[in-house]
Each structure stands twice: as C-alpha cells, then as structure tokens.
Amino acid sequence: MDRQESILPCNANSAIHIDAERWLAAIVESSDDAIISKSLDGIITSWNAGAQRIFGYSADEVIGKPITVLIPQDLWHEETEILERLRSGERVDHFETTRVRKDGSIIAISLTISPIRDTAGTITGISKIARDVTEHKKMLVREAASHAEMLAERKFRELIESAPDAILQVDSMGLIVLANRTAELVFGYSRDELIGMSVDALVPEAARSGHAAHRQAFEAAGESRPMGLGLDLCAVRRDGTEFPVEISLSPNRTEGGINITAVIRDVTERKRAEQQIHSLELSYTAELETRHKEAERLNQLKSEFIASVSHELRTPLHTIIGFAELLGEEGVGSLNEKQRRFVHHIQTDSEHLLGLINDVLDLSRIEAGGLVVQTEALSLQTAITEAVSAIRPQVSGKQIVVREDQIPNAVVVADPLRVRQILYNLLSNGVKFTDPGGEVVVTAIVDGDAVQITVADTGLGISSEECGRIFDKFYQVGYTTTGVRQGAGLGLTICKQLVEIQCGRIWVESEPGKGSRFHFTLPALPNVTRITELPDVNQ
C-alpha cells in the first residue's frame, strides 16, 4: 500500500514489503492507543482495537462515519482548527482534549495527529493516535489534592505548634491525643509523655475528681465555651507546682466520638500584674486613709488650738472688763470726770476686743466644721424680742430707735443661740451705720415653709457694688457714722455662715443714703401660726 510506503523506509523487496505491512498492522492492532485514520473531509477510514477499547465503537460501526461522532459538540471547532494546521503541513502533538465514548461518557485524551501523504507528497488523509488519559488525569488531580491536603495539614500543624497558648486535644476517654509545643513548655512534659496521658493529671488534685464529670457534661452539650467562667482555674505542672490558667474548650467530632480541644493560657504573668495593680490600689487607699487621718488630726488640733486660744484670750479680758466695770460703778470710790471717761474707754474697747475675739473664733470653728447648730422649735417673737433688748445698751444715748414691728406668731427650726447672734450682728451693724434720729426696725413674714426676717435701718446705705461683697470675709463697708472702722469685718460673714448652716439664706437690699434692708430666712414649722402660747425654749 502506498500509505505504508510513506511511513516506512522503502524497500524494493516485495516479500519484505508484505512482511513489513503485516508487522506494522500487528503493531497497530496491539497498541493500547487508538490509531485512527480519516480522510481529509473527516470520514473515518481505519480503526484499530485500541480505538474500539477507548471509544467503545467497533470498526464496522464507525468506518465511513464522520469523526465528529467522537467529538463533543462544543468542541467541533477544534476539528476545523486542527485540519487547518495539518493542511499547512504541521503536526499536532499531545493535544489534550476530551472526546465522547459510544456510551456518551466523556473521556480525556491526548491526540497526536499527522498528515498522510501519497508518493507524490500530496496529503491524502490524516492519522490520529489517541491516548486515553482519563485515569492519568484523575491521578494527577488526586496527587494535587493530596499535596494540597498535606500543605494544609502542615500549615495547621504549624499554626498549632506556634500558638502562644498550650493546645491539647483529648479523646472521649480523657486521654490526650494532640499536644503542641507550648503545651510541652507550659506543663513540663515531653510530647511523647503527654500523648496518651490522662488530661486529669494536669488538673490540680482538689479539682481532679470532678473533672471527668465536667468533661462528660461538656461533651454532651457540645458547644464551644470558656471553661470555669468566673472561677480562678489552676493547672498543675509535671513538678507538681500549680499555676493559674484560662481555658477555652471546643468539641471536635471524630470517628471515635467527640474529642475536646482545649486552648490553655498560662495567666501567671497577668495575675501577677493584676496582683501588683491590686496592691498598688491598696497602698494608695492606705495612703489616702493616712492622709485623711492626718487631715482629721490636724483639724482636731485646730479645734483644740481654737479652744485653747479662746480660753487664753478671754481669761485676761475677763478681768480687764470686770475691773473696768467695777471701777465704773464707783462702788470702791468715786471717780472724777476724767477718770470716769478713761474707765469708759477701757470698758468699751475691751468689750470691742472681746467681740473681735468671739468673731474670729466663731469663724474658725465654722471653717473647721466644728460649729454644730442645735436646732429646736423656737418662737420667732421671743428670739426677736430678746435680740432687740440685748442691743439696747449699745443704743442708749445715741438717739436711735431700735424696735420690732408686726412679728408673726411663727415657730422656726433653729439654734436659739445662733439666731440671737445673727440678729445681734445685724442690729449692731444697723445701729453703727445709722445717724441720730434714725431707726432700726425688725420685721418678719411667713413665706411658705420659711420665715423671712428683715432688719432695716435708715442709715448710710450701701452701694450696689458693695452689696455683692459685703458678706466676704474681712470686707468692711466705708466708715461708720462715728468715722471709724469698727470690727474685723467678720460679722456678716459669720451671719451668712450661721444662716446657711441652718438651711436659710441671707441677702441685702440697699440704696446709698436711704438705708439698708438685710433679709434672712429660717425654716419654719408648718401650720403653727395659730399657736399662741409657746413654751419659752430659751431657758
């Protein structure tokens, strides 16, 4: 056959020629690969046993049929392209594609396609060797998959190995089946020792008996969660020492049942830090307490100092005032006009000094928090009448009228001594700043659950600028009618403190030249305006 001639080296001997043809046919028939030839218009012209095995068609079934019966429809274009390349004299080697078997299954094949030429070299047909590479492909996929699996496994191992926390996996019997590097370091066992060991051995003895039950309960619940929430967990090392841990658990389903993966964090350092913070807190608290005590001690000292000063200053004043008064009575002998005047100066100035000392001491005590008011139900009328009569000696000979006007029958909740002090201070101020012929009047009104008491004078008055500062410590308003500053500038400050300590407030209204009106409030007992007779609470 001409066809064979083109393939084989030409030999003139026909016997050899025939032998060669048979030899070739035997090779073709025995090949595992499909060897197919087709005409240029795609009609199958030869079909070997390999082709039958691979594609499922017998030679009788396909010879004379178009090659496209083997090609999936969506790949028909391939055939056109291959034909193009062959016509231009090219070969197609190991072209991987898919084909359709007789039973419709798709197989992967590798094609080697060459043109067949006649003796003149003209292409008369096409030979096609197809190898079924389906299994090979599958194998490759399997290999790739197992490689990927291996990589993933390695990555996973590395992840577990390099984890900063100890990781243990425990089977349903409580035996350790997996342990990472950190677990070795944390617990002090080698991995070989850990694997197969009961996890209970890592639990401190006190908690060991209950651990198995906890494990089973966790298995039954089958949910990831932190272990022993809110408890201080401890684990035990190989050398028996215990250390604090935090553990989170997660279940893993395996063929052998549920395994538990435990991620165990050694929190020794953190606990130590917490301990340090705690002890710092404690020492700060102790420090604060010490300072607080020191402050209290100093306050106590201050109170004692005030009391002592009070005693030391009053003792000599007592005799100065007493003797001046005694001399002034002239019981021990008559005084001439000059002597009488001198004694009077001693008397008034020593009384003034006493007032200053009292003011300073009062303010010190108020500021030290040492002034305690003893409030009681107090008749407003009694309090005001007493204060007015107490101020009268100051007024005698000054031609100033001091009086009370329309005091309601109210009962205030206040400290009688302190109310008298407030009224005395306000009245005394009024008298000091009022010219002869003027008057100082005390009035009061009941206003809801409070009583408002007003001390009004017809004196010099205070500028609005000064009204804002008048209750400041050591602030003194201008000059008195006698042209001298009197007092230490503490009277109104003390009044303010005393009023506020008794839950009231104090303010002033004034106009220069028209006098001043000092108001203060005190809490009143409700519905007592009808009570006409009250016990004298000042006794």
Next chain:
Amino acid sequence: MGRRLTGVAIPAESKRILIADGSASSRDLLRSILEACNYIVEEAADGAQVLEIVEVFGPHLVILDLQMPKLDGYVTAAALRQIPRLRQTPIIALTAAFTQTAPDRISGAGFSGYLVKPIGPSRLRQCVAKALQSG
C-alpha cells in the same frame, strides 16, 4: 466697802463664799465684787486648795473655775459632792471658753450652774444671789 453700794440688799447673816480660780487677778475681781456685797470670801488657787480649806470654811456657795491647775473644776466639784455637808451646797462653774463648755458635762459633775467669762459685777451679783436663794 459695800455700804456705799445701793440697790443690793445686804444679807442679814453674811454668807460664806469660796472662790477658786487659777488667775490671781480673777480671784481679786470676784472677791472685790462679792465683798462689796458683804459676803465673806475665801480664795483658793486650785482644786487641791479647795479641798484643803472647804471643811474648815464651810461655804454657803462655791465658785470653781473649770480650767485650774492640779485638780480642775470638774474633778473638784465631783469631790465636793462626796462631802456630806456640801451635798446641797450650790456650786457655780466659771469658764473662759464657751466652746469647751458642755452643759451636760457641767451638770453631770455636780454643778448647779455656770458663768462664761468675762463676768461683770452685775451678772455675778445676780447669779450669786439667785444661787444662794435656791441653795
């Protein structure tokens, strides 16, 4: 001395008053005021002296300063109350520091009343007269 004083009744029978104060000038003041009223006055500089002379003197009234050396006023008053003769005798406390004065403590020590210094003549006379009446 007291004869020149007007307005204060001179007692028919002179009463004996014991005054105790650490300050000599204070004692002199009290003595001067009270002798002017014809009272018989004896002085003590501290609580210990009070206890020494009180039985011999037999006062109708005792005035004790609270802040005295040796025995203070509180202790002295309590000691005086142990003496049967003085169980009903009025004892008046003197104090220079009202801040230190707790009325409860004063009455608890056996005092009949108290006076806060400075004490002028009129206040002392009134207080003494009232105390002697009730005592």
